Amino acid sequence: MSRIIDKPYFTYSAYSALTLGIQAKCPKCQGAGVVTADRDNAFFRCHGCGHQMTRDRTVYRYAVHNQCRHCGRYYRVEIQDEAKQRFPVLHVACPYCKSRMPGEVLRTAQGFSYADEIREGKEPYFGLELWFLSYFQGKPVWAINREHLAYLIDYLSADLREKPFGLPKRTQADHLPTFMKTAKNRERIVKLLKKMQGGAD
Incomplete structure (x- = not known):
């Protein structure tokens, strides 16, 4: 028995990516590769063609910090849309008076995923x-x-x-x-x- x-x-x-590694299929050659990770990044390396990828595991918060030109109040608007997070400047509405104006998109680290x-x-x-x-x-x-x-x-x-x-x-x-x-x-x-x-x- x-x-x-x-x-x-x-x-x-x-x-297990942090210790043993996860075996995965290479997106380029369909061969075997391994995914590993540490606190900050995840890595992929193909055993066959040598293709490599790295991904930041840090979680970021994106927001526009501004002073409204219309009502004079300071505000912060969180940007949840991933497509919009890529822009350095966005037009957003003041949450107090709804006036729209451009503001710089600021990125701050919140921890790791x-x-x-x-x-x-x-x-x-x-x-x-x-x-x-x-x-x-x-x-x-x-x-x-x-x-x-x-x-x-x-x-x-x-x-x-x-x-x-x-x-x-x-x-x-x-x-x-x-x-x-x-x-x-x-x-x-x-x-x-x-x-x-x-x-x-």
Whole structure:
């Protein structure tokens, strides 16, 4: 009888870019690359063609600070529209008297962004498709890297699945959708995962 002790909840998640790296498909050559991240930036590097990308993880606030020429009051108008945030100067209405006038768009750092969940087989930093991605009855089945893939195979193949002693109630298996954990599907999903494992890296 095979048994597995589950892993902590965030072992394999979007945050793995900070430690293990997330394997993803290169947008240029469709080869395998890796997404990594630190506190300030996210990075992608393709193992095949060498294509690289960097994205600032800092969250900025954009606003026009001005003194109204009509009523004389100072005001600040937040700019939420991403397209408008690119302009150095915008015409905005004074919130007090509604007079419109040009004002400089100021950018201030608010902190760094938290990684979102992996959705529909895409990592959240650049929106790249995961390298280990397949479909079971139209639903995505994915792993963020080889280590995660091995965990999924071991977990779904095990006869006995146990929660780690002394850890909070939520574990890595809580990330898995119900269709993957359903007894009638497990064997076919394990075959699918093993096929991905045998594919080129």
